[in-house]
Amino acid sequence: MKEQLTAKQKKVFDFIKDHIRSENVPPTVREIAARFGYASPGTVQDYLRILKDRGLINIKKNFYRGIELLVPAFGIPVLGRIRAGAPEHAVEDIEEWIDVSGLFPRDNDVFALRVMGDSMEGSGIMEGDLAVVKKQPSAGNNDIVVALMEDEATIKRFKSRGNNVWLEPDNPRYEPIRERAFSVIGKVVGIIRNY
Amino acid sequence: MKEQLTAKQKKVFDFIKDHIRSENVPPTVREIAARFGYASPGTVQDYLRILKDRGLINIKKNFYRGIELLVPAFGIPVLGRIRAGAPEHAVEDIEEWIDVSGLFPRDNDVFALRVMGDSMEGSGIMEGDLAVVKKQPSAGNNDIVVALMEDEATIKRFKSRGNNVWLEPDNPRYEPIRERAFSVIGKVVGIIRNY
DNA sequence: GAGAATACTGTACGTATGTGAACGATGAGT
DNA sequence: ACTCATCGTTCACATACGTACAGTATTCTC
Structure with a gap:
């Protein structure tokens, strides 16, 4: 065959x-x-x-x-290597097909949020990015989370040591948030950016 | 009604x-x-x-x-604001529904590439990210492109001034690439990251 | 030059399916 | 008391559809 x-x-x-x-x-x-x-x-x-x-x-x-x-009907090919020669040849080196929408959980607990500000630049989360968030009431140390502080949603890195929890930006120009009350809305599970 | x-x-x-x-x-x-x-x-x-x-x-x-x-059947809701109160309330503020796979062109000229190295960190493109690329033989000034240099694919910022073209990383620890020959494979139209 | 794989036409069967019409029951609103 | 939307039933019809089988012609392989 x-x-x-x-x-x-x-x-x-x-x-x-x-x-x-x-x-x-x-x-x-x-x-x-x-x-x-x-x-x-x-x-x-x-x-x-x-x-x-x-x-x-x-x-x-x-x-x-x-x-x-x-x-996958809506999948795009993921190339492993790109060979010299021609762009046409490159497509033969398909490593796998991914369905972009399948990369993120399809629960009803998943939503997206437009990123505002540059406080997480160090982790490659830029203003205008779409953050995919899975709702959960708490997080583990070093997780990137969406937290709510007085009616304002913000994306930060969640830190916990012992009974102490605080939020840290990934941008040296911002200070960790230790004094203000916050609640965790969910964990950032993905970033999508469109140019 | x-x-x-x-x-x-x-x-x-x-x-x-x-x-x-x-x-x-x-x-x-x-x-x-x-x-x-x-x-x-x-x-x-x-x-x-x-x-x-x-x-x-x-x-x-x-x-x-x-x-x-x-x-969209595979869409996720994009929240505009998150209200204080409860996570359950937040979902009511749906700004729009997006189909993640619909964010990128569905041509046959689109493929994805796993990002290697940290040379584009300054633009929020991190090692391990999936770069969505639309094939095209050339690019405009400041476009982020996939370029081929001697059998090796790399993601850099495309620069052109007059008849001069070169590649620039977005990481101060790397130098612009001016002397080596390269060809443009395509333009990076999106970034997808999974945590 | 035999045999398989490919590339088609034509006809037929049973049924899963969209659609439509007529009708009954219940409960909420005015 | 009356209306009306919701929620449901039964019966019926035409047809779009998957499937099967019997052919024919061409090309490729061994």
């Missing part, structure tokens, strides 16, 4: 992926046939069988729109 | 969302009925009509599995 897809097979596979991306659901057998001008659903069945044999899709039996991508 | 959903309506809506999250496709009318023990598809139709009136879903006519969420 050949591992590589033929050009036509790849086009069918790409169409399924694109359809999921644009319509949020996989296409039906006949929608694929219509897209490529095939007169019969049987043709598409052959393609699907091949894609299934290659491990690219799963087909739920007697399930309408039952084509399941085994590669 | 009331804006708020009743408990049962919310459960139906949540089931649709959960179904998309777990099965990658919206449920059929009868699958919803089966989930809640309804004896008839008509009951579900009523619910769907209500959810549609509330602007939560769209229903494609005569389209199998044609329920379309108008709120």
Whole structure:
């Protein structure tokens, strides 16, 4: 069995992926046939069988729109090395596929917060970044947390030693916060930045 | 028309969302009925009509599995302000819903790269971060780029003045790169970090 | 030159599915 | 008392859909 897809097979596979991306659901057998001008659903069945044999899709039996991508539809390839030569060659060195939205927990306890200020610059958390936060009432030493001080939310590093807890910025221009009362809203589990 | 959903309506809506999250496709009318023990598809139709009136879903006519969420299924809420009081209250201040994977372009020209080294610390790009890169052969002044130098990929700030182009790290401990040849692979359009 | 894999057409079957209509029960609001 | 939205049932219809099977033609491999 050949591992590589033929050009036509790849086009069918790409169409399924694109359809999921644009319509949020996989296409039906006949929608694929219509897209490529095939007169019969049987043709598409052959393609699907091949894609299934290659491990690219799963087909739920007697399930309408039952084509399941085994590669994340919204994933992007993570490259291990980039080879010299050409950017086109680079894509062959795919280490893994990641679904960006799958990197963060999907609980109802997760929310995002726009970062304000530069008090955490030393940890690479910049103004305008989106901080992904998992709600929890306390934190461990050195965790980066969202804390609430008098109606104001702030991102700082949580410190605890013995019965003592305080907040520390990661920017030498700011002082640790030891005297003011605060409560922990949650722990920062991720940072997302858009240029 | 009331804006708020009743408990049962919310459960139906949540089931649709959960179904998309777990099965990658919206449920059929009868699958919803089966989930809640309804004896008839008509009951579900009523619910769907209500959810549609509330602007939560769209229903494609005569389209199998044609329920379309108008709120991102994999989205997380972005909070504007966090109010004092309780974490539970905070969630009411939702500014918008974002689909994390939708923040980045979905072209085939997008890939990700694991950041190595600390040469861009000053821009908040830390070792271990995932850099999202859009392929392009050149860049503008001050863009953060992925450049290839003798088989080695590196992330630096692209500088151009007149006919002169060079690369600059954002870390005072490193020197600008002016003498070595390099080629631009793409432009860094985002940073993703996981704690 | 035999055999497999690929690439199609055509026809057919059973059914899962969206849709629609008619109707009943309950509870809240005025 | 009356209305109205919500919540539910039953029956029915047309069809979009997955699936299966029987062919044909071309290309590639051994």
